[in-house]
Amino acid sequence: MEALLINKHEILKRYKPVSVQAHKGTQGHALIIGGSYGKIGSIILASKASLKSGCGLVTALIPKCGYTSIQTSFPEAMVITDKEEAYISEIEFEIIPNAIAIGMGIGQHETTQKAFIKFLKNNNKPLLIDADGINILSKNKELFDFVSEQTILTPHRKELQRLIGDWSSEEEMIEKAARLTESKKWIIVIKGAPTQIISGNAIYTNSTGNQALATAGSGDTLSGIIAGLLAQGYTPEDAAILGVYIHGLTADIGSKSLGYQAFIASDIIENLGKAFLSLDENF
Numbered sequence: 001m002e003a004l005l006i007n008k009h010e011i012l013k014r015y016k017p018v019s020v021q022a023h024k025g026t027q028g029h030a031l032i033i034g035g036s037y038g039k040i041g042s043i044i045l046a047s048k049a050s051l052k053s054g055c056g057l058v059t060a061l062i063p064k065c066g067y068t069s070i071q072t073s074f075p076e077a078m079v080i081t082d083k084e085e086a087y088i089s090e091i092e093f094e095i096i097p098n099a100i101a102i103g104m105g106i107g108q109h110e111t112t113q114k115a116f117i118k119f120l121k122n123n124n125k126p127l128l129i130d131a132d133g134i135n136i137l138s139k140n141k142e143l144f145d146f147v148s149e150q151t152i153l154t155p156h157r158k159e160l161q162r163l164i165g166d167w168s169s170e171e172e173m174i175e176k177a178a179r180l181t182e183s184k185k186w187i188i189v190i191k192g193a194p195t196q197i198i199s200g201n202a203i204y205t206n207s208t209g210n211q212a213l214a215t216a217g218s219g220d221t222l223s224g225i226i227a228g229l230l231a232q233g234y235t236p237e238d239a240a241i242l243g244v245y246i247h248g249l250t251a252d253i254g255s256k257s258l259g260y261q262a263f264i265a266s267d268i269i270e271n272l273g274k275a276f277l278s279l280d281e282n283f
């Protein structure tokens, strides 16, 4: 496998500044699906992160319990609510999204699992699967055939272990993950310190980020960033690489004033502007 470092040089090959002629239609529409009672925050974080990563529109598909909190805390998002109060029971939408992120906070209720399976069998949009979406895949491996090529999976190491089984070394972990990406043509973002991305026959190691990111919701936020980039038309590989880099850069920037303890996932979102501006300086 080719081993590459994700540094600014690598990023500037892939990054596209926003066109002067842009309007919200050209910037793409991200659909963020997930949340369950007590975990609506994961979708608020992911939705906000997607819009602040430059997509033009974002819609959140959540259970009814989350409606008021998301519309109040993040009025820019449009919202579709499930008929169920506490969990998602069906995944249906009229909108035509450019990219979808699913799984954050979604839980593993039997009905949610059935809805997720039906969604996978019908989806044809660029897709990111995170968190409980990955856990449902791990429990239903026959679903792998319905996860199309170029789908981005963003497991932390525990989620990865559920997906590919245990490993006795870092090399074995990479080998097992690479076997899966080779056969399914997925892109796997192994979140960690540092994060590594396996795509095609390459493994990319991120050069940004720090322990400020060891905080609830930082992965949900990364899923939103990558979905926002996917919606803008970045290829899945570029969206994953750029998303991981920018996500880590917000912590490098933000922890300078906040330190490591007080930096929380919302600070990732607050520092997205500075992170993108550091790339624009080169254009």
Ligand SMILES: NC(=O)C1=CN([C@@H]2O[C@H](COP(=O)(O)OP(=O)(O)OC[C@H]3O[C@@H](n4cnc5c(N)ncnc54)[C@H](O)[C@@H]3O)[C@@H](O)[C@H]2O)[C@@H](O)CC1
Pocket (backbone or CB within 6 Å): 038, 039, 040, 041, 042, 043, 103, 104, 105, 106, 107, 131, 132, 156, 157, 158, 159, 191, 192, 216, 217, 218, 219, 220
């Ligand atoms: N505010 C919210 O609504 C939040 C919702 N969340 C959602 O909560 C659900 C559960 O996510 P969790 O990741 O907490 O649950 P998991 O059960 O997947 O992971 C937690 C367990 O995995 C271990 N673990 C976590 N990260 C690890 C790493 N990098 N390396 C090794 N072990 C690791 C922990 O020690 C713990 O034992 C997900 O759907 C997630 O999206 C969380 O993201 C937290 C915030």
Ligand SMILES: Nc1ncnc2c1ncn2[C@@H]1O[C@H](COP(=O)(O)OP(=O)(O)O)[C@@H](O)[C@H]1O
Pocket (backbone or CB within 6 Å): 131, 156, 191, 192, 193, 194, 195, 209, 210, 211, 212, 213, 214, 215, 216, 217, 218, 219, 220, 221, 222
């Ligand atoms: N010590 C660390 N150094 C760099 N990145 C970290 C560190 N700890 C956590 N992260 C990053 O924070 C994110 C955690 O993701 P995840 O566990 O899914 O969070 P959550 O599910 O709570 O949103 C990942 O992107 C991971 O790479």
Ligand SMILES: [Mg+2]
Pocket (backbone or CB within 6 Å): 130, 131, 156, 219, 220
């Ligand atoms: Mg997570």
